[in-house]
Amino acid sequence: MTEWVSGRVSAVRHWSDKLFSLRVEADLAPYQAGQFTRLALWLPAADGGQERVAHAYSFVNPPGVGYHEFYIVLIPDGRLTPHLQQLQPGASVWLARQASGFLTLAELPAGRDLWMLSTGTAIGPFLSLLAEGGLAERYAQLVLAHGVRLGQELNYRDEITQLQARWPNRLHYVPFVTREVWPEGLAGRIPAAIEQGTLERHVGLPFSVEHSRFVLCGNPQMVKETQLALQQRGFRKHLRREAGEICMENYW
Structure with a gap:
């Protein structure tokens, strides 16, 4: 209870x-x-x-x-x-009083590069993880992608800028805006950017099964389509009983 x-x-x-x-x-x-x-x-x-x-x-x-x-x-x-x-x-x-959830540092697969892929308010747990600091101790490169409909929904920018200042050249922020032209970041949706290789090229960090680990958090459609796009690139779902490269959490 x-x-x-x-x-x-x-x-x-x-x-x-x-x-x-x-x-x-x-x-x-x-x-x-x-x-x-x-x-x-x-x-x-x-x-x-x-x-x-x-x-x-x-x-x-x-x-x-x-x-x-x-x-x-x-x-x-x-x-x-x-x-x-x-x-x-x-x-x-x-x-x-008691918190829940497995989107924690202890549950993430070890690797060199961590790609945090979010939509809407699902950027929240990634901001918590980044501010706590443990991610920077485990991973050499951190990528935070945030998909929204309109540029005005790209919030917590001051906090993200401060986090980038803590880890210059290690924390990469990539905003995605789907319904208007936005002068920074990428147009369109995260799954399409993975399929087309746009996300890797924008960050300058290629995907590899050896080094890349992914955490998906957002609306169920984004999570499903992003997982499929990554699986088509050879990545597997991470399970406790079987290590893989993809973790995910639907945000409703």
Whole structure:
């Protein structure tokens, strides 16, 4: 049974009319970078009473910083996100005390180059992993690709710039924008860039079964198509019982 703890919203960041971040203070059990917990609010139920409505969200922050940050997209007809979007500093929110998830450093396959391929708010766990610092100890080259529809959805740019300053010439950031021309990064979708070799050429780092490891996190269609594109290049899904090169996590 889920153990819930009360948290207090300490900061809200509205990136756009649909994207926002909540920073929450709460006494949670220790967790690892890349994991997620559940946020919840008590909301009116159909029977006239109240019910706890919850959804899972990844931590954007590294562990041990004194707050918990979540990057959220508004679902206009959803039960929870319209209410989360309206929260102000000082508001109360419930969190599952125990975090979950296997998108952690311990679960990633060893290799030389790590390609982190994300869409939308699924960049969050990668930012947590990068800020924690363990990735830079394990991998020589780090690539963070982020696919969005519009350039204004390429958020957390200041944080990414700071991370690149920590590891110059080792952390490569590649934004993908699908619905408008954007002056930086690549047009189109991540799976197509893998099929066409565009992503490798842009970074200047060729794929190889020996050196390349991939972590996919985003909408299920991107994850499925990217996995297929990589498998066609000779890469295999990474399992505990059988080492491979591809890890993945659907983001809803």
